[in-house]
Amino acid sequence: MTRHARAIRALLAGTALLATGFSATAAVAQSKIAVITPYLSQPGTQFYVEAFEAAAEGKDWDVNVIDTAGDVAAVISRIEDMVTQNVDAIVINVDPTQVTAGLQSAKDAGIPVIGMDAGADPLLVTNITSNGYAMAAETATYVADRIDGAGNVVMFVFEAFPPVQVRGVVADAVFGNFPDITILDHVTPDVSDGGIADSRAKMEAILAANPEPGSVKAVWAAWDQPALGALQAIEAAGRGGEGIVITGIDANPQAREAIAAGGNFEASVAQDFKGIGATAADVVARVLAAEEIKQGSIYVPTQLITASNAAE
Incomplete structure (x- = not known):
């Protein structure tokens, strides 16, 4: 050669070799x-x-x-x-x-x-x-302050998912520091369809069982979908004027719209x-x-x- x-x-x-490289x-x-x-x-x-x-x-x-x-x-x-x-x-x-x-x-x-x-x-x-610890504490203290530390509160929780489960534990601890606040119910909604529809149905049942004005002072929700469902139930029952305070967590667009409207849904926490x-x-x-x-x-x-x- x-x-x-x-x-x-x-x-x-x-x-x-170069091509292979x-x-x-x-x-x-x-x-x-x-x-x-x-x-x-x-x-x-x-x-x-x-x-x-x-x-x-x-x-x-x-x-x-x-x-x-x-x-x-x-x-x-x-x-x-x-x-x-x-x-x-x-x-x-x-x-x-x-x-x-x-x-x-x-x-x-x-x-x-x-x-x-x-x-x-x-x-x-x-x-x-x-x-989640900070978010839950912030919304729970918001509720406690708004209802002057007294009254029945409905909590929407979801223990199957750790980030949400933590929120419920912290909110319970906050409310536990107010002797005149009573947790009326801990509700775990079905989230298979997003959570709004079942939360509304469960809130409707709670309102029916507590028909007197003032018998429900607030709804604390561990995320926005239950808060929105509760809002729908309260409005459909004609009880929006009772001043029932609703809080959520996530501040998704639908929740922001409801909060901006100035009704019962008063606060949420925006996650980034x-x-x-x-x-x-x-x-x-x-x-x-x-x-x-x-x-x-x-x-x-x-x-x-x-x-x-x-x-x-």
């Missing part, structure tokens, strides 16, 4: 991310999933959003499916203690799982959320859903870059919403 031929052969070999780099850069939730019908979940997707657009990620439509148990099999597909990271929006088997399979496979308003758990890298989604995406990027995340929970700031700022 001549010197010229050897040079050409070497050049071709080098080009092939570019191909390998592209393959590494394309990261597969799965976002799994049973709560996509909830406005809050929709907002931060959309924010996560928006933040991911600037990255070389293939994001797969999986909705199990209220089926919490199905989240386990979906996580296992993603483990089989060898995704690079999984983001969940569900009580981690209810999907331990799935989380363990991800850990065994070396796939990081990040919570997005899920709940703290040793099997998660971290959980990005709002400070875009901030939660964007922060979750940032954490995923940091994890993929092999950064150690030391915080078990990362809190995104919130804001109390009343009639004075509901339209902002």
